[in-house]
Amino acid sequence: MARNTYFQDEVLEEKFNSKQLLRILRYALPYKKIFIGVGAMMLAAIGLSLLPALYIKHIVDEVIPAGSYEGLSLVICLFLLTGLADIIIQFFHGRLMSKTGHTIIYNIRGDIFKKLQKLSFDYFDNRPAGKILIRVTNYIDELAGFFANTLLNFVINILKIAVLMVFLFALNYVLASIILAIMIPMGAFVLFIRSKLGKLFRNVRNKDSNRVAFTSENILGVTIIKSFNRKQKNMEIYGDLVNQSLRGWRNIHLVNELFVPGVETIWNIGNMLIYIAALSLIIGGADLHVGTVIAFINYIGTFWGPLNQLSMILQQFTSVSSNLERVFETMDTPPLISDKDGAIELPPIEGRVTFENVTFSYDGKVNVLENFDLDVPKGKTIALVGPTGAGKSTVVNLIPRFYDVTGGRVLIDGHDVRDVTLKSLRSQLGIMMQDPFIFKGTVLDNIRYCREDATDEECIEAAKKIFAHEFISKLPNGYYSELGERGEGLSAGEKQLLSFARVILRDPKILILDEATSSIDTNTEQKIQKALEVLLEGRTSFIIAHRLSTIIRADCILYIDNKGIAEAGTHEKLISKKGLYYMLHKSR
Amino acid sequence: MxxxxxxxxxxxxxxxxxxxxxxxxxxxxxxxxxxxxxxxxxxxxxxxxxxxxxxxxxxxxxxxxxxxxxxxxxxxxxxxxxxxxxxxxxxxxxxxxxxxxxxxxxxxxxxxxxxxxxxxxxxxxxxxxxxxxxxxxxxxxxxxxxxxxxxxxxxxxxxxxxxxxxxxxxxxxxxxxxxxxxxxxxxxxxxxxxxxxxxxxxxxxxxxxxxxxxxxxxxxxxxxxxxxxxxxxxxxxxxxxxxxxxxxxxxxxxxxxxxxxxxxxxxxxxxxxxxxxxxxxxxxxxxxxxxxxxxxxxxxxxxxxxxxxxxxxxxxxxxxxxxxxxxxxxxxxxxxxxxxTGNIIDEPLSPKQISMPPHIRLENVSLSMDGKAILQGISLDIPYGKKVGIMGSTSSGKSVLLKVLTRLMDPTGGRVYVNGVNLKEIGLEQVRRIYSYVPQEVFLFSNTIDSNIALYDIDMPHEKVIECAKAAQAHDFILKTSEGYDTVVGERGIGLSGGQKQRISVARALAKDAPVLMLDDVTSALDANTEKTLLEDIFSRYPDRTIIITAHRATSVKGCEIIYLEDGRITERGTHEELMELNGRYADIYRRQTADRIGE
Missing domain, CATH: 1.20.1560.10 (ABC transporter type 1, transmembrane domain)
Incomplete structure (x- = not known):
């Protein structure tokens, strides 16, 4: 079983792209007041962070030798105030930034979801659902941390290090230069380890995702695996994947474990150098006291935080930017079908449908329909028959503008479908394709679907009209029964009836129906046939027909073949013609 | 602890x-x-x-x-x-x-x-x-x-x-x-x-x-x-x-x-x-x-x-x-x-060997789950080469019966014999080699179409894959996909229609080439014409093999010896002609379905 071939896509090269970051910053603009406010608080916190070490210095150098309890109490009070201020700042900072971060990603997520609602079928058909899903969920989730922390931290940490350095140089430039000299190897070491770890993590993520996907498939397909005697082979493959994964993790651990020793060693050496340098200065007669030495040792510690955070920033920027690339790819995809500028609302229609010299091709090379002409007055039922792939689905897909014609026009009540808004067009049509699409919710929810203004009574009325009321009433909670995803618990015919009820509720003037896999469920078949009669009455209907009863009843049968209408007429007329339709009819 | x-x-x-x-x-x-x-x-x-x-x-x-x-x-x-x-x-x-x-x-x-x-x-x-x-x-x-x-x-x-x-x-x-x-x-x-x-x-x-x-x-x-x-x-x-x-x-x-x-x-x-x-x-x-x-x-x-x-x-x-x-x-x-958790299907301690071709016999097989009887008293003789068609409503037990045959489930009563040996005494791997099974729930792996069809034996020659795809009426639409047989399907690949997935699933089973072919409702997502051609092709390619199919359309099982299941029991059995003469449930369904069907 090929393992890496099709997982490649998920591991995009992670590059740093500043254009995208600028684009995403625009989402942060509405909240700039918060950012500025928090930024100011953090600047204050930087100042506050310098104080504790100074207090201790004061205690050691002045208070203790003087033996002054008042002095000690004073410093302790200052200490308390400083500490409290710092804690309060941290409280507000954490709360505000986290909420702001999540509000921003809520906005971004809304935008990408809205965009998805505009995209055409081909976008969804050409991608596995998982890849689209992850752009709306995971990739955007990861941005929260970026806005909440990374953005501000970047600026603040640089400032903090700068302020600290300036301050330390003012305190004692010799000792400060040692700290500076220590920071450089420490920073370099941290960056080195992080970049190595970054590569190793990417590698392990690959391996892990392969392994997890393989595991999931073995669970879902366990019956197939057993039936096809694949147990041993799959165990081998799994063992191999596990080994690869563990090898990757081992390498990560081995590198990661160098982190603390490396940093601590440098830190410790730095401490010792400070002590030795201070000692030399003192021996050399400088006016340097113990308190100051202790303070410097403490200050080395405060560098660690900002340094560490900065070292992670580049990685965070890089991973955010690769997520963004995929998110923007979706947001920038142009929808194939959209409202034209100045599109008007389609007024309530009567139901006359006209195809005027229509030519259509899916790929721009082969025409599926050519010079197709058809005029259907309101209220008529049209049955489309013919060989697979001849164009029946294509014809009906053009009416709601699921695809646009490449030549000619499609008119409803004289309006070109391209001149009206998609919403006003489609909300006046009733379309039932092969999949009845039952979703998680009650029976009523499924009948009502998006017609929020429909009352429960109206839904029940609709169900009664198409003979679904009986089976619904027999369900454990009747109309309030919860249906599972994909409508488990209902037979195929019952699902169909439910989708009929949905359409009846809308009462469209034009109906499109695909009967391809009908008549599987013999129990409900009679009801479905009766329901169809009700459904078709008073509407213009286009049916890709398979039921003889449907076809015979149609006002006109179109035999679609060879890029257009090969034969047209009523059942009797076509039978007497003894042509293609006659052959089809005989063959059953 | x-x-x-x-x-x-x-x-x-x-x-x-x-x-x-x-x-x-x-x-x-x-x-x-x-x-x-x-x-x-x-x-x-x-x-x-x-x-x-x-x-x-x-x-x-x-x-x-x-x-x-x-x-x-x-x-x-x-x-x-x-x-x-x-x-x-x-x-x-x-x-x-x-x-x-x-x-x-x-x-x-x-x-x-x-x-x-x-x-x-x-x-x-x-x-x-x-x-x-x-x-x-x-x-x-x-x-x-x-x-x-x-x-x-x-x-x-x-x-x-x-x-x-x-x-x-x-x-x-x-x-x-x-x-x-x-x-x-x-x-x-x-x-x-x-x-x-x-x-x-x-x-x-x-x-x-x-x-x-x-x-x-x-x-x-x-x-x-x-x-x-x-x-x-x-x-x-x-x-x-x-x-x-x-x-x-x-x-x-x-x-x-x-x-x-x-x-x-x-x-x-x-x-x-x-x-x-x-x-x-x-x-x-x-x-x-x-x-x-x-x-x-x-x-x-x-x-x-x-x-x-x-x-x-x-x-x-x-x-x-x-x-x-x-x-x-x-x-x-x-x-x-x-x-x-108890391994309810155990490997027999000393598995018996059986020879091919298999003669399968069900003797009073019953299966109950959570107190509900799913199969009751099923007795069926399937000598090698027989074509069996199973019909019945959705929860009549058709799929469970097939699962019992391949030991994906064990009966709670009665026995299944293959060439006189109790199924439970044959090693699981051997049992499964008897069957090419196409289950009702289609599952394709995230892999190329070729690899999916060649699941049983990855070293299968490509010609064989194509041959089976053709028999399953899948070859044509496969060629129309972006990369043909190398197109990746499954969870992580492109979306195929229900019917297309079913046909690949059939091709996969055919490629295994086992003596018994079991098709569980494999044509529900296909239109009548495609189904007719598919079944005709399969029956003509494997005239000597045992074929067991379950279906909703009576036309699918017309050429078989038919059994009709109701609530887990066989209520009617016989050839198409015999059952039409019997004028029972089967006959009723057949008439209703054909009266109203028209192919494409």
Whole structure:
């Protein structure tokens, strides 16, 4: 079983792209007041962070030798105030930034979801659902941390290090230069380890995702695996994947474990150098006291935080930017079908449908329909028959503008479908394709679907009209029964009836129906046939027909073949013609 | 306790190694806790004596490193300092060598344990019966196999060793505190209860918040998934605005869950920070006061602060580890239960061999599940080459019957024989080689179409794959896909229609080339014409093989010996002509269906 071939896509090269970051910053603009406010608080916190070490210095150098309890109490009070201020700042900072971060990603997520609602079928058909899903969920989730922390931290940490350095140089430039000299190897070491770890993590993520996907498939397909005697082979493959994964993790651990020793060693050496340098200065007669030495040792510690955070920033920027690339790819995809500028609302229609010299091709090379002409007055039922792939689905897909014609026009009540808004067009049509699409919710929810203004009574009325009321009433909670995803618990015919009820509720003037896999469920078949009669009455209907009863009843049968209408007429007329339709009819 | 023993079983042979690493851990902690003593020496014996403000005050030469002071007075300050510095570097180096070796060694047995746990759970998945697996949903199994195995081994590789480390650290720190000035040890005793109480409350509440986040994440994900899957109907109903509103509800809930988390974390963070600050400041106050009265030196003062925080941090660690301990133990329990759930379909102790071709016979087979009778008294004789068609309503037991034949389920009554041998006495692998089975639920792997069809034997020649695809009426549409037979399908590949997936599934079964072909409702997503051609093709290609098919359309089974199932019983059986003459359920369905069918 090929393992890496099709997982490649998920591991995009992670590059740093500043254009995208600028684009995403625009989402942060509405909240700039918060950012500025928090930024100011953090600047204050930087100042506050310098104080504790100074207090201790004061205690050691002045208070203790003087033996002054008042002095000690004073410093302790200052200490308390400083500490409290710092804690309060941290409280507000954490709360505000986290909420702001999540509000921003809520906005971004809304935008990408809205965009998805505009995209055409081909976008969804050409991608596995998982890849689209992850752009709306995971990739955007990861941005929260970026806005909440990374953005501000970047600026603040640089400032903090700068302020600290300036301050330390003012305190004692010799000792400060040692700290500076220590920071450089420490920073370099941290960056080195992080970049190595970054590569190793990417590698392990690959391996892990392969392994997890393989595991999931073995669970879902366990019956197939057993039936096809694949147990041993799959165990081998799994063992191999596990080994690869563990090898990757081992390498990560081995590198990661160098982190603390490396940093601590440098830190410790730095401490010792400070002590030795201070000692030399003192021996050399400088006016340097113990308190100051202790303070410097403490200050080395405060560098660690900002340094560490900065070292992670580049990685965070890089991973955010690769997520963004995929998110923007979706947001920038142009929808194939959209409202034209100045599109008007389609007024309530009567139901006359006209195809005027229509030519259509899916790929721009082969025409599926050519010079197709058809005029259907309101209220008529049209049955489309013919060989697979001849164009029946294509014809009906053009009416709601699921695809646009490449030549000619499609008119409803004289309006070109391209001149009206998609919403006003489609909300006046009733379309039932092969999949009845039952979703998680009650029976009523499924009948009502998006017609929020429909009352429960109206839904029940609709169900009664198409003979679904009986089976619904027999369900454990009747109309309030919860249906599972994909409508488990209902037979195929019952699902169909439910989708009929949905359409009846809308009462469209034009109906499109695909009967391809009908008549599987013999129990409900009679009801479905009766329901169809009700459904078709008073509407213009286009049916890709398979039921003889449907076809015979149609006002006109179109035999679609060879890029257009090969034969047209009523059942009797076509039978007497003894042509293609006659052959089809005989063959059953 | 049983679970712990269960885990111990895995690294019994590594126990000496584990003990060694634990000792290494203790040693490096000890070394670590020596560092404040060195700092103390430096302050008290190098700097203070030279400091003008402290002229005259003397600190007693005590502490672990007082040996360095032998002959003090004769040693210059710089020499002492350098000695201490070198000692510090040496101790650090020793500590780090121990640390690195210990952590690397732990990986050895930790990963071996994980590997073994993963192997066992995977083996269980592929060996155990459907009845056992049906008790778990996919998410549960994924959790057990992917994350529980990791967390359970983490219990042994990380949690237990580090808990022991923390206990040891606390002990050493307390000792050093006593060593400096006994009453000082009381200070942490005031802070720790508050810290612990707060922490315990925090962890309990955190669980609820995490659940809220997990639920809102799952709901959001499901909502978006439904939206993506339902794109056709959404466009058909122009329901985009409705969907956006629905989505917004979930997205807001998600956001609010994180808001609550932020509020929760910052609130408790405030509490924890406050305790820490107060402890720190009281240490300064107490230490400062003691220094002023000369009870301790400045150096001891700084060391004392280090040890107090060591105790506080390690205590918090232990509590944290305790919660993880509980969590990870639960993971182990899940693994244990899964591995020990009765293997209802057992491999026979000494499997009998059978020869091909197979003559199958069902003798009064019944199957009950949860008190419901799914099959009752099924007796059927299937000599090799027979064509059997099974019809019946959706829950009549058709699929279960096929599963019994291939031992994916075992009957609760009656017996199945193959060439006179009881199915239960034949090895599972051999049983399954008898059948090419196309189940009702289509599943394709995330792989190329070619690999999917060649599942049984990956070295199958490509011509054979094409031949089977043609027989399954799949070849034409495969060629129309973007990369033909190399197109990736399945979860991670392009979306195929239900009918297309079914046909690939049939091709896959044909490619296995087993003596018995079983097709479970494989044409439900196909239109009548395609179905007719497919079945005709198959019947003509394999005239000698046993073929068993279940279907909804009577026309599918017309050429077979037909059995009609109702509530798990065979109510009608015979050829098409016989059943039409019988004028029962079958005849009724046949007439109704053909009266109204028209091909394309």
């Amino acid at each position: 049983e679970i712990l023993k269960f885990g111990l079983k895995f690294f019994k042979k590594y126990l000496p190694l584990a003990l060694l690493t634990q000792l290494m851990g203790f040693s490096l902690i000890f070394l670590s806790l020596l560092m404040p003593q060195l700092a103390r020496m430096i302050i008290d014996f190098v700097f203070i004596p030279l400091d003008s403000t402290y002229m005259g005050s003397e600190v007693a030469a005590e502490g672990i490193f007082s040996f360095l002071l032998d002959g003090y007075g004769g040693i210059g300050a710089m020499e002492l300092m350098v000695n201490i510095a070198l000692l510090s570097v040496a101790l650090m180096a020793a500590k780090h060598i121990l640390m690195y070796s210990r952590n690397s060694l732990q990986l050895v047995w930790g990963f071996k344990m994980e590997r073994e746990l993963k192997r066992l759970t995977f083996d269980k998945l592929l060996s155990t019966s459907n009845a056992v697996l049906s008790r778990y949903n996919t998410g549960d199994l994924m959790t057990i196999m992917v994350s529980d195995t990791v967390l359970f081994r983490d219990l042994y590789m990380r949690i237990i060793p580090y808990m022991l480390d923390a206990l040891f650290a606390i002990g050493i720190s307390v000792y050093f505190l006593f060593n400096i000035y006994a009453p000082l040890a009381l200070l942490p005793l005031f802070a720790i209860p508050f810290q612990l109480a707060l922490f315990v409350r925090y962890i309990k509440k955190a669980r609820a918040i995490n659940n809220e986040i997990r639920d809102s994440t799952a709901n959001l994900s499901r909502n978006v998934q439904e939206n993506i899957n339902g794109v056709r109907i959404i466009r058909s109903f122009a329901a985009e605005d409705f969907e956006i509103k629905k989505f917004d509800k979930h997205s807001s809930t998600f956001k609010n869950a994180y808001f609550r988390q932020a509020e929760f974390v910052t609130k408790y963070g405030f509490g924890f920070n406050l305790i820490r600050q107060l402890l720190y400041i009281s240490c300064i106050a107490a230490g400062g006061a003691l220094c002023m009265v000369g009870k301790i030196g400045i150096g001891a003062f700084t060391a004392f602060i280090s040890y107090v925080f060591s105790i506080l941090d390690n205590t918090t660690s232990i509590v944290n580890f305790t919660f993880e301990f509980q969590r990870f133990l639960v993971c182990g329990e899940r693994i244990y239960t899964f591995l020990h």
